[in-house]
Amino acid sequence: MQIDFHYYCVGVLARAAGFNKEDALTIAYASQYVDDSTEGELLRVQINGTDFSIDPVRTSYSLLESIASRSWSAQKRVWIPFHFIPPKPFKRNEPFSFVTESNSEFAQLLLDQAAKEPLKNYEQRLCRIGVALHTYADSWSHQGFSGRHNRTENDVKGIRSYDRDKDEWESPQIENILFTDLPYTGHAQAAYFPDLAFQKWECTIESEQNEIGRDNIEWFLSAAKVIYDKLEAMKKKNPLDVIPWDQLKERIGRSLESPGKIPEDIGSTSMVLYRAMQALRVERRCEVWKEEFSDLFEPHPEVFSYDTLAWRKQAGLTDTNWDDFTLNDWTAMPPQKVAPDFWDSLWMNFHNAALRQRHLVLEKLP
Helix, strand or coil: CCHHHHHHHHHHHHHHCCCCHHHHHHHHHHHHHCCCCCCCCCEEEEECCEEEEECCCCCCCCHHHCCHHHCHHHHHHHHHHHCCCCCCCCCCCCCCCCECCCCCHHHHHHHHHHHCCCHHHHHHHHHHHHHHHHHHHHHHHCCCCECCECHHHHCEEEEEEEECCCCEEECCHHHHHHCCCCCCECCHHHCCHHHCCCCEEEEEEHHHCEEEEEEHHHHHHHHHHHHHHHHHCCCCCCCCCCCCHHHCHHHHHHHHHCCCCCCCCCCCCCHHHHHHHHHHHHHHHHHHHHHHHHHHHCCCHHHCCCCCCHHHHHCCCCCCCCCCCCHHHHHHCCCEECCHHHHHCHHHHHHHHHHHHHHHHHCCCC
């Protein structure tokens, strides 16, 4: 899934499930930041003249780091714990699979454990719920793929997409050309199709001749309902009235259907241009969510918006554009002076939450 679901849909679901506006957006931000936390090297900070080295938890990789992300360490510490959760924890003498399944036992375990975080640790609890919700939601979109580099599980062939306007199936050339040489990790070879809320698509996992086909609108809507139910059942501080699902379903479905159309499709097989097109389309889909659900965040609907750097800045960090940093860039960066409340910032709470989830998953892998 992409930001239109991980942030905007999750924010709507959390608010509708009774969380107050601020808490709902904290959950939503943590959910989306799992795709944006590329800080994988030591970060030095200075508090009241004392230097500290912070070891943030990487939960994603930027485009320029795609080669590094192919290692087994990356698969086991990033892709599997946060994006491609196996269906069940490992148990000796029982069959084990790395291939993700929707609403699986393992995915539910992550969310249940996050919800058990004590209310006294409320902001970390909200962050844990958000991180777990990212993985939980991905169990729907990533079903049928695994987070490890494995040809049997992830070798995709024959992608076909359904054009709803033309009422016909197509074999998209860009995806079938650009993505066939990517590694057998996750849904890399299936391009963006598993994550596009509006997409109806199908493909074959070549090595097993396993057919995958789904209508993401229906699939994502079913995920939204389960997430809503989970959030409604959670304990809350200063809750607001619950908005019944029946009042949400049609509006959410309408938002999921938006393809984020742009004036002209890019006909080039350039990966850079293709990614730029996809980024523009998802941006336009996010605008649909803002317009449809601004009423849930009145009188300040502008707060229903995502900024990748917001939590880094809120923590008092000043050099925050590190997404494409090399190791030398990280090493050369001097300690950043931050206030004593840095330890209680949402950025730190997110990384503590991500660390808890990673440990929980790693302890239950073979």
